[in-house]
Amino acid sequence: KNQVEQSPQSLIILEGKNCTLQCNYTVSPFSNLRWYKQDTGRGPVSLTIMTFSENTKSNGRYTATLDADTKQSSLHITASQLSDSASYICVGDTGTASKLTFGTGTRLQVTL
Amino acid sequence: DSGVTQTPKHLITATGQRVTLRCSPRSGDLSVYWYQQSLDQGLQFLIQYYNGEERAKGNILERFSAQQFPDLHSELNLSSLELGDSALYFCASSVGNRNTEAFFGQGTRLTVV
16 A cells, blocks of 8 residues: 655744655655645645656755655755745655555744 | 636535535646545545546545536536535646646635534
8 A cells, every 4th residue: 555654743943944854655656756835725836756766856945855765755944934834745656646645744833 | 826726715515515616727737636635634636637538536435526628627526515525625737647747726625514
């Protein structure tokens, strides 16, 4: 059974600090691994998409890493801002829409 | 703004009722996907349409149905509603059949009372 597990469930950090969110996935067959940002009550917005051959990808202050051997991914946020407060969702993609596996997300709160 | 429009934004209805959620995809996108997000749960894929035809089905209940019209907008029909159907319902669209670059709408929050 395909699974995506994220940790921590929630995180509170001070503005300006860095943080790293973790994702362990079991997805077969593996097509790509994605990270989405979801503001409360809004739709998810894609941050990064990584295929098997990519082990790092950046989008501004967001950097995702992928270790296909250990089936782990991380999302690193640099110099956090209040607007980074959101849920961050890791998604495993088999290449079939019906087989997307979503994690339950890490809820990040950035405070002053 | 993702370009995907969902209406209504909020919906409150009673158990046993039927509702219709509407989604207009981004201009040029042929695929529409529907997802359900219950409280504290991950997004669950419901169904995909591509250019008017059903392309993939997820854990969609028999009480739920969807269709995509010739102008490519889609509707998700939820009937015999139960309290447990209360959730956020998201629509996403993509150009092709694959949803690698799918863009999500703002969602419809359904509350069944």
